[in-house]
Amino acid sequence: MIMLDTTIVAIAQPQLQANLHTSLSLVIWASTAYMVAYAVPMLFTGRLGDQYGPRIIYVSGLIVFTVASAWCGFSTSISMLIAARIVQGLGAALMGPQTLAVVNRLFTGKSRGYAMSAWSAVQGSATLLGPILGGFFVSFLNWRWIFFVNIPIGLIAVFCALRFIPHFAGHSHRFDLPGIVLSFTGLTALILTIQEGTSLKAPAFWALLVGAFALLTCFVLSQLRQNEVLIPLRLFRNRDFSLSIAALVLSSLAVNAQLIPVMYYLQRVMGMSALLAALTAISMPVATVVLARFVGKTIARLHPAAILTPAFLLATTGSLILQYAMNPGRSTLLVTAGYAVFGVGIAFVWPPLATYSLRRVAPTDHGAASGIFNTMRIVGGVIGMAAMGAIIEMQLASLGSGGGQAKASAVLSPGPYRTAYSRVLETSTWLPVVSFAIGAVISLGFAFGKTIGPNEEK
Incomplete structure (x- = not known):
């Protein structure tokens, strides 16, 4: 649910903009407010899990998240929705670090690589399935159901967490x-x-x-x-941790930034329904899920640089294909192809980063390190969405289109305006392309100096 709600709103942005009579900038704030409220508190909610045990903190966050989801669904204005999303993000912040910390405590050696792959596959798939589920609800019900769906899932999750998550002893910390x-x-x-x-x-x-x-x-x-600090800076002396965090921020920035122009292009320029637009991109989560087990085996056998550098280059190639596809004269099958390549690349980026970032971290710092990892992943996504929104708004303003206030009917009108709008969206995709390319360069850093090998463990 946590990662699903980082992207599920993306597909509904045109509908939110129209139904709540607001601007593109404020609609994007409905996503970024959630992500900021999710990201920043994780710097200390990870420590809460270290001190009181991950299960109680996880369940508390789950309850807050579920109640806030109902509030989001009943919102009648953009300001009310943003406020509800902030509370929802706080609930997510309580849950997020505990998931990774539990995986690290339960698994060791090669099994940890497989567990991390499964954890990352679920996280990544939820992020990428968000627009598809959002498209279904928007097309057949309405945008409110993208939040109401969390209520039954949340209630079931509370029961399962109390039943199946073991209790771990805490460690005393000051805040x-x-x-x-x-x-x-x-x-x-x-x-x-x-x-x-x-x-x-x-x-x-x-x-x-x-x-x-x-x-x-x-x-x-x-x-x-x-x-006693929020971020133990000594963790960044660990080269694997530092490189993983830098690469993570760039990949998260690129993935979240990519969603906005592609979904606006498919719906506003090509006239697709929300569901059809989301299904056009289904190749990305499918690739991530299908490759999950193979990725786990790869992590256990290969050097980090041998996995991450080609993966970032694949993601860069996928982004370039998506950029080329954003032209009304080209087939939307190119979007599906681009997302397939994009998805294969991401499948080999996030699980290795989760594994390599924590290999040299002491068990007493797992909560803090997990909090930093999750925080920086979300911070990267927030910056990506904010930057993409600003880039699109700036270019639309230069066209005299009214920026975020432009109506879908005007965007879909034939002639030069439609072509110009698609060109704006196409140009904006240089942001994820460049981000992935820089990530490929950073991942080369794993090839130099001493790095823990595939079969080594702290």
Whole structure:
């Protein structure tokens, strides 16, 4: 449910924009607000799991998430929806780090590679299946059901968690309240700067940007001066952990950024229904699920660079195919083909990163490391969505189309405007292409220096 709700709203954005009478920028905030509220608290909710045990924290978050999902479904305005999504994100933040921490405690050696592959396959598939399920609900019911569906799932999950998740002893920790405040305000200011930058006047833009970096700098300095911190910076001395986090941010940025222009292109330019648009991209989650077991075997046998560099290059190729496909004169089968290549690449990116990031981490730091991993994955996605929204808004404004207020009927009108709109969306896809390409370069870093081999374990 956590990862499903990071992307399920993407397919419903045109409907939300029309039904709630709002702008593209505010509709994207319905996604980014959830992701910010999910990402930042994970820096300390991971520690909560370390201290009180992952099961109780997971169940608490699940209850908050389920109640907030009902609130989202009953929202009557974009502001009400954004508020509900923030609470939903807080529930997700309580759950997220506990899942990875439990997997790390239950499995060791080669079995951990398989378990991580399964964990990543579920996470990745949920992220990628979000638009498909969203398309089904929007086409046959309405957008509210993309949230109502969480209610029965949440109730079943509470029962299963209490029944099947074992109890693990906790470790005592102090909580860094100043760090929590600084990280939350700093990241929120940074994302606000990226997403709303095109609508801000120069003084306000630069003030917000400088303020964001000042807050984040203060956060880093605070982490250097305390013993009990949100982010144990010593973890970044582990080269595998640092490289994994950098590659993770770029891949998450690219995947989340890619969804917006492709879904708008298929629905607004090509006139597809929400469900048909989502099914056009089904090759991506299918590739991820089908390859999950093979990926687990690969992690156990090959060097990180031998897996990650080709995987990032495949994802880059898939993004380039998607970019080429975004032309009204070309077959939408190219979109399916592009997503298939894209999906194969991602299938070999996320599971290895989850495995390699934690191989040298002490068990007492698993919660904190898992929190950092999950936080940075979501932060990358938030930045990707915010940046993509800003890029599209800026280009539409230059066309005089009214940006986020442009109506679907105008976008679908024949002639030069339709062609220009598709060109805007096509150009915006350079963001994921470049992000994946940089990820390929970073993954080469695993080839240098000492890296734990496929059969080694801390």
